[in-house]
Amino acid sequence: MSAVIESIETLLVDLPTIRPHKLSMTTMACQTLVIVRLRDSDGIEGLGEGTTIGGLAYGPESPESIKRNIDSYLAPLLIGQPADNLNALRARLARHARGNAIAKSALETALLDARGKRLGLSVAELLGGARHDHLPVLWTLASGDTAKDIDEAFQRLDEGRHRDFKLKIGANPVDIDVRHVAAIKAALGDRASVRVDVNQAWDETTAVRGIAALQDAGIALIEQAIPAREHAGLIRLAGRFRVPMLADEAVADARDGFALAAGGFNGAFALKIAKSGGPRGALALADVAQAAGIGLYGGTLLEGTIGTAASLHAWATLPEMAWGTEMFGPLLLKDDIVAEPLAYRDFGVELPTGPGLGITLDEDKLAHYSRK
Ligand code: MUC
Numbered sequence: 001m002s003a004v005i006e007s008i009e010t011l012l013v014d015l016p017t018i019r020p021h022k023l024s025m026t027t028m029a030c031q032t033l034v035i036v037r038l039r040d041s042d043g044i045e046g047l048g049e050g051t052t053i054g055g056l057a058y059g060p061e062s063p064e065s066i067k068r069n070i071d072s073y074l075a076p077l078l079i080g081q082p083a084d085n086l087n088a089l090r091a092r093l094a095r096h097a098r099g100n101a102i103a104k105s106a107l108e109t110a111l112l113d114a115r116g117k118r119l120g121l122s123v124a125e126l127l128g129g130a131r132h133d134h135l136p137v138l139w140t141l142a143s144g145d146t147a148k149d150i151d152e153a154f155q156r157l158d159e160g161r162h163r164d165f166k167l168k169i170g171a172n173p174v175d176i177d178v179r180h181v182a183a184i185k186a187a188l189g190d191r192a193s194v195r196v197d198v199n200q201a202w203d204e205t206t207a208v209r210g211i212a213a214l215q216d217a218g219i220a221l222i223e224q225a226i227p228a229r230e231h232a233g234l235i236r237l238a239g240r241f242r243v244p245m246l247a248d249e250a251v252a253d254a255r256d257g258f259a260l261a262a263g264g265f266n267g268a269f270a271l272k273i274a275k276s277g278g279p280r281g282a283l284a285l286a287d288v289a290q291a292a293g294i295g296l297y298g299g300t301l302l303e304g305t306i307g308t309a310a311s312l313h314a315w316a317t318l319p320e321m322a323w324g325t326e327m328f329g330p331l332l333l334k335d336d337i338v339a340e341p342l343a344y345r346d347f348g349v350e351l352p353t354g355p356g357l358g359i360t361l362d363e364d365k366l367a368h369y370s371r372k
């Protein structure tokens with residue numbers, strides 16, 4: 001008889017960041033990981049992680065709601081069910097619980113990790129097989145200070161760790177932000193590419209002014225300049241400028257992707273397992289993007305090592321992504337809760353080898369950082 005899901009435990013883990021991380025809607029000094037430990041009747045444990053940014057600042061789920069909704073609603077739907085039929089388990093969650101994409105992503109990750117460990121296969125193998133074992137990773141400059149960001153960029157370049165940079169803007173008036181970005185791009189010159197993420201902070205008129213100036217400054221990509229729901233505006237911006245638009249908050253799952261593509265969007269999509277309810281949903285969005293000729297980007301909600309590894313296993317199954325990945329979450333944190341950190345080298349990261357995610361917890365660190 002196949003294993004059944006026996007228990008699901010959730011932990012809130014608070015890890016300090018290496019420096020304040022300033023986005024348009026919040027400044028982070030700490031990241032809270034919701035860690036899932038799922039145990040099956042054969043003794044196998046699956047690990048999962050859900051994170052968001054700045055409590056409720058980024059989206060409708062907070063770390064506390066992710067934990068509470070798993071504990072009270074989602075875990076009871078899974079406990080006692082056969083552990084190996086991921087399709088049936090995803091359908092059960094979808095039928096009985098709306099929304100809660102980050103919580104569902106943490107659970108799907110734990111289910112995949114346990115199944116991989118049972119079968120001796122990596123999560124990438126469970127998802128069809130890895131096409132890459134090393135993925136490019138950019139770094140986000142978000143100290144809030146132009147000179148510090150330039151120093152940080154040169155450090156990362158000199159270490160061979162990152163050569164593509166994303167700047168978080170939108171918290172300041174547009175002219176100040178444009179000056180900040182242009183100064184960083186001018187300092188880096190041809191040594192590095194620079195893109196921006198506005199995190200929905202501009203209206204369309206401001207976006208037209210800001211993007212025109214950023215395009216002139218040599219910026220490579222403009223991420224989510226206007227509010228997520230304004231699909232028509234995003235499509236207009238994509239048609240208006242040479243510099244491509246990246247849809248992030250606007251595109252959570254395959255349905256959003258289809259709507260944007262059908263409306264004539266011609267930029268790129270940020271894939272995030274957290275937005276899509278797990279790796280499978282993110283890959284479904286990638287299928288829509290590829291069918292529509294829309295570029296791919298491997299995105300993060302600043303997950304720690306477990307969520308980052310889950311994303312890497314998914315991205316590794318795709319053809320080369322036009323815009324690379326931003327799977328640097330663990331590097332933004334002062335410490336980790338795993339025995340073996342991910343290997344960042346050669347401007348990217350190695351895909352961890354399985355079984356499952358290929359990640360083992362450091363129980364002492366987990367206990368130390370878990371919220372009491
Ligand atoms: C986002 O909106 O892209 C990704 C990198 C980063 O610094 O923040 C995240 C969220």
Ligand code: MG
Pocket residue numbers: 197199223224248249270
């Ligand atoms: Mg973004």
